[in-house]
Amino acid sequence: xxxxxxxxxxxxxxxxxxxxxxxxxxxxxxxxxxxxxxxxxxxxxxxxxxxxxxxxxxxxxxxxxxxxxxxxxxxxxxxxxxxxxxxxxxxxxxxxxxxxxxxxxxxxxxxxxxxxxxxxxxxxxxxxxxxx
Amino acid sequence: xxxxxxxxxxxxxxxxxxxxxxxxxxxxxxxxxxxxxxxxxxxxxxxxxxxxxxxxxxxxxxxxxxxxxxxxxxxxxxxxxxxxxxxxxxxxxxxxxxxxxxxxxxxxxxxxxxxxxxxxxxxxxxxxxxxxxxxxxxxxxxxxxxxxxxxxxxxxxxxxxxxxxxxxxxxxxxxxxxxxxxxxxxxxxxxxxxxxxxxxxxxxxxxxxxxxxxxxxxxxxxxxxxxxxxxxxxxxxxxxxxxxxx
Numbered sequence: 001x002x003x004x005x006x007x008x009x010x011x012x013x014x015x016x017x018x019x020x021x022x023x024x025x026x027x028x029x030x031x032x033x034x035x036x037x038x039x040x041x042x043x044x045x046x047x048x049x050x051x052x053x054x055x056x057x058x059x060x061x062x063x064x065x066x067x068x069x070x071x072x073x074x075x076x077x078x079x080x081x082x083x084x085x086x087x088x089x090x091x092x093x094x095x096x097x098x099x100x101x102x103x104x105x106x107x108x109x110x111x112x113x114x115x116x117x118x119x120x121x122x123x124x125x126x127x128x129x130x131x132x
Numbered sequence: 133x134x135x136x137x138x139x140x141x142x143x144x145x146x147x148x149x150x151x152x153x154x155x156x157x158x159x160x161x162x163x164x165x166x167x168x169x170x171x172x173x174x175x176x177x178x179x180x181x182x183x184x185x186x187x188x189x190x191x192x193x194x195x196x197x198x199x200x201x202x203x204x205x206x207x208x209x210x211x212x213x214x215x216x217x218x219x220x221x222x223x224x225x226x227x228x229x230x231x232x233x234x235x236x237x238x239x240x241x242x243x244x245x246x247x248x249x250x251x252x253x254x255x256x257x258x259x260x261x262x263x264x265x266x267x268x269x270x271x272x273x274x275x276x277x278x279x280x281x282x283x284x285x286x287x288x289x290x291x292x293x294x295x296x297x298x299x300x301x302x303x304x305x306x307x308x309x310x311x312x313x314x315x316x317x318x319x320x321x322x323x324x325x326x327x328x329x330x331x332x333x334x335x336x337x338x339x340x341x342x343x344x345x346x347x348x349x350x351x352x353x354x355x356x357x358x359x360x361x362x363x364x365x366x367x368x369x370x371x372x373x374x375x376x377x378x
Binding site for chain 1: 322
């Protein structure tokens, strides 16, 4: 019974590792790249639970009332959280948004429309350069 | 000396020093005034208000049939690919008109007309298609289900559907597959106190952008001075885009 349990645990762990997690303690944690030189708008524990509410409140404010900028805009989030390696919050197993969402098994819809790269304002506009 | 010249001279005197920059946009309207009309950015955190109604006045007489600067500027500003197929998105396009009787041709840019009573908003089943307080008609992609009723309802062929996945969005202009979209009057630029990219890019200053609700704005003054028309005015949708010379 115990042997079977161990096999199951190993299988679970192997599955979890494929989602880019670290198993330093008893509980596997998602492995993501984050710049710790600055602090976020709220403590990490709070952000983990409320970032979606902050973003949702913000999106309606922006789209319907034209309130832009500020520290809770998605662009500001990406500027800080985009990884050094990929320069984006998605696209790599250790990218900030992707690592956690894969770990939690929550589908990440934001970046089907939003740009996930940092500072893409000048890069994406293409060969013709930034807007006039 | 006609009436326009006299007004221009009087205004130039009133502007005083600023008149040194006096590039004529249209008779009686100077670039300085246009800049003043668009440079009033809202303070950060303040919502848009219905005191303002953004609109444009497009002078077809100044529009060069071979020039596509406004279309190029729109694509660049909003991160749109240049349309290659009929199903590709198009926010602004140059339309050629021909008078069958005498063969006179003219060219003009056509985009979402930002109606006061937009039919695309009436038919939207989810409320995604909406009119912002300052008169800009937009699609909230968060609630757009891509049904395309608005594409059918709008008389100006303004809306496009995004068929392919998008990866090259500009951060200020999120857009993606499965949603309908159209000209936003460069809403992200307006929110920072700037005007639409097409109006800025036009080499002949054929596109005048401003606040239709402000009687002293360059666009309101010009609309008082000359006879402008709206496209399909018979539909009584009261578009914010006005045309001269069509």
